[in-house]
């Protein structure tokens with residue numbers, strides 16, 4: 096999964112000008128403009144939040160009456176807003192929900208921009224990514240309030256259709272979307288799921 100990175104591309108420059116630590120903020124902005132993901136006062140969980148551009152965007156959207164919790168194994172590269180809590184933790188850790196820092200919190204929206212370190216071997220990268228996306232869906236199912244929304248990065252490839260099919264069981268609307276800021280040649284797309292049904296499927 097080799098990608099071309101240009102320090103001078105449009106979104107990189109824009110992020111620098113607007114004081115975001117990563118250009119990925121424009122992927123979320125595009126998704127939010129199109130699908131209306133966040134509302135004022137929402138509680139939002141951001142999985143894989145470092146360096147922190149989504150945290151800043153969401154923190155501003157939900158305003159002072161909302162709350163944002165971000166989780167990442169890496170440190171942030173920005174000062175989070177006052178309505179934002181950062182937890183340094185591996186999302187795959189079993190105790191994240193059970194006895195961990197999230198405790199019994201519930202959220203109106205869960206977003207995941209998590210990506211594994213790429214190996215260059217497509218099948219390995221897709222499998223690693225699917226482990227993260229499956230975990231994100233598992234967490235979303237546990238913490239989302241009824242009618243909540245879920246946005247999750249996936250890499251197109253083996254297993255993506257099954258993931259979309261699984262998500263469709265739990266949400267009223269599920270779509271795949273490729274924001275404009277995704278780099279050319281990248282396999283990255285986003286699953287947009289709205290209207291969590293909060294049902295138990297055995």
Ligand SMILES: C[S@@+](CC[C@H](N)C(=O)[O-])C[C@H]1O[C@@H](n2cnc3c(N)ncnc32)[C@H](O)[C@@H]1O
Nearest residue numbers: 143145146147148149167168185186208209210
């Ligand atoms: C593309 S970056 C996210 C960028 C972020 N949305 C932003 O706008 O600043 C992906 C992040 O996922 C994190 N990540 C990958 N695997 C993780 C895991 N198992 N637990 C927590 N974070 C993870 C990485 O450390 C990395 O910071």
